[in-house]
Amino acid sequence: MSKVGYYPGCSLEATARDYAESLEAVAGLLDVELVEVPDWNCCGASAGHSLDHRAALNLGARNLALAAAGPQPVVVPCALCFNRLKSAQHELAQDDSWLTPEVAALGDWRAAQVVELNQFLTSPAILAKVERMVQRPLTGLRPVVYYGCQGQRPPAVTGHPQSENPTGIDRLLAILGAEVSDWPHKTDCCGASHSVSRPDLVAHLVGNLYLRALERGANCVVTGCQMCQANLDLYQAEIAQGLGREVYLPVFYFTELLGLALGHTQAGRWLDRHLTSPRALLAAAGLAV
Amino acid sequence: MAPETVSASALRPSGEFLRAGLAGREFNLAACFGCKKCTNGCPLTFAMDLLPYQVVRLAQLGQVEALLSARTPWVCASCQTCLTRCPNQVDLPGFMDWLKERLFRAGAEVGETRTLLFHRLFLEEVAKRGRVFEGSLLARYLLKSGGALGPEAMKNARLGWEMLRRGRIKLVPSRVRRRRWLKGVFSPKEARS
Numbered sequence: 091m092s093k094v095g096y097y098p099g100c101s102l103e104a105t106a107r108d109y110a111e112s113l114e115a116v117a118g119l120l121d122v123e124l125v126e127v128p129d130w131n132c133c134g135a136s137a138g139h140s141l142d143h144r145a146a147l148n149l150g151a152r153n154l155a156l157a158a159a160g161p162q163p164v165v166v167p168c169a170l171c172f173n174r175l176k177s178a179q180h181e182l183a184q185d186d187s188w189l190t191p192e193v194a195a196l197g198d199w200r201a202a203q204v205v206e207l208n209q210f211l212t213s214p215a216i217l218a219k220v221e222r223m224v225q226r227p228l229t230g231l232r233p234v235v236y237y238g239c240q241g242q243r244p245p246a247v248t249g250h251p252q253s254e255n256p257t258g259i260d261r262l263l264a265i266l267g268a269e270v271s272d273w274p275h276k277t278d279c280c281g282a283s284h285s286v287s288r289p290d291l292v293a294h295l296v297g298n299l300y301l302r303a304l305e306r307g308a309n310c311v312v313t314g315c316q317m318c319q320a321n322l323d324l325y326q327a328e329i330a331q332g333l334g335r336e337v338y339l340p341v342f343y344f345t346e347l348l349g350l351a352l353g354h355t356q357a358g359r360w361l362d363r364h365l366t367s368p369r370a371l372l373a374a375a376g377l378a379v
Numbered sequence: 380m381a382p383e384t385v386s387a388s389a390l391r392p393s394g395e396f397l398r399a400g401l402a403g404r405e406f407n408l409a410a411c412f413g414c415k416k417c418t419n420g421c422p423l424t425f426a427m428d429l430l431p432y433q434v435v436r437l438a439q440l441g442q443v444e445a446l447l448s449a450r451t452p453w454v455c456a457s458c459q460t461c462l463t464r465c466p467n468q469v470d471l472p473g474f475m476d477w478l479k480e481r482l483f484r485a486g487a488e489v490g491e492t493r494t495l496l497f498h499r500l501f502l503e504e505v506a507k508r509g510r511v512f513e514g515s516l517l518a519r520y521l522l523k524s525g526g527a528l529g530p531e532a533m534k535n536a537r538l539g540w541e542m543l544r545r546g547r548i549k550l551v552p553s554r555v556r557r558r559r560w561l562k563g564v565f566s567p568k569e570a571r572s
Binding site for chain 2: 101103242254
């Protein structure tokens with residue numbers, strides 16, 4: 091069993107519980123022990139970097155210092171948390187005078203090796219392992235993969251080798267037996283936290299994504315970001331109404347489909363948390379849960 | 380702050396803002412040569428009053444008031460596409476944040492009141508618990524933005540219910556155990572109204 095650090099972030103305790111449950115289950119199947127960063131705090135998210143640079147850096151530095159004391163790397167499922175932690179590390183490397191003495195004394199924020207969960211779970215070694223473990227091939231699913239913004243950009247901060255065209259989850263899903271469509275909107279923006287204060291902007295961006303996904307012949311969308319999942323799943327009926335056409339595109343976390351393909355018995359429980367229920371699609375594909 | 384249009388007669392270009400006005404932050408704004416890749420790749424130009432390259436240009440010209448009264452920094456979703464594609468590493472998302480922070484700390488009125496309100500309530504959650512309790516954040520946002528009463532009330536209530544019954548709303552907040560360090564990390568406000 092290999093041990094890695096794990097920074098869940100606030101959303102995974104609520105809105106993205108399905109992501110948390112499925113990734114923990116999948117880690118168990120793959121024999122990866124997730125060691126939660128003890129007493130982690132919020133990354134500050136959009137509010138932090140928008141309104142208070144100093145707070146954003148200190149919130150990040152505390153998490154990094156706590157994470158550095160545990161096993162490495164530290165996997166982060168939420169793309170925004172990942173981006174905020176990497177940004178804090180990047181900016182503090184240039185100027186750490188933003189830190190309060192109390193936070194600076196917590197430990198070495200430089201030493202944490204922060205990795206986005208989808209990159210970790212699509213490493214060649216894990217993919218090879220997954221290939222031997224598939225029990226229910228995802229035949230009949232025609233996904234497009236939607237990575238979103240924050241895991242990739244800017245590459246000088248994230249270190250992502252393919253920031254305009256990531257392919258990790260595409261490769262994973264192909265191994266799981268899905269018929270993955272390539273599309274040029276993998277890293278487009280869904281509007282993120284605007285879903286609360288400017289839902290009109292999110293409807294515009296997400297509406298476009300639906301249309302493009304359907305044009306590619308996709309019957310579902312797969313993501314590794316809990317903001318993307320929320321924005322594409324929660325308001326689908328309403329945004330479809332605005333488009334004046336029917337849209338049925340279940341939005342999976344890649345960990346949910348990984349768990350399903352590896353035969354995990356709890357997959358139905360995770361998927362029942364979605365507002366756009368994938369049950370009809372899965373039943374039609376012979377993958378009823 | 381009243382919205383302001385920039386007329387040719389009001390344009391008195393000044394490099395002072397880039398030299399001293401940014402208080403030690405830089406964002407590579409002077410390096411822009413106007414290729415507009417930022418603007419062509421931006422997903423939100425349809426909702427902006429200043430296009431991304433115009434923000435950079437106005438900063439170069441020292442037109443701070445026009446920047447501070449613009450909606451664009453609040454419409455920017457910080458997707459980082461502009462910075463990623465910029466041949467000169469102009470950190471436009473960072474500069475948008477700088478503008479927002481300056482307005483917030485001065486307690487100024489902004490056009491995008493709801494976005495500011497959401498961010499402000501979010502930070503209050505962090506300051507209180509060290510983590511964000513989404514249920515409390517959304518409830519407080521709806522009360523303060525009028526979303527709990529207005530025409531959106533039914534829609535919000537329905538969404539809230541659907542999420543609650545699927546276990547996507549937590550009822551009890553989680554918090555950071557040690558919180559003493561938290562107080563010191565937030566920047567002091569100037570003259571909050």
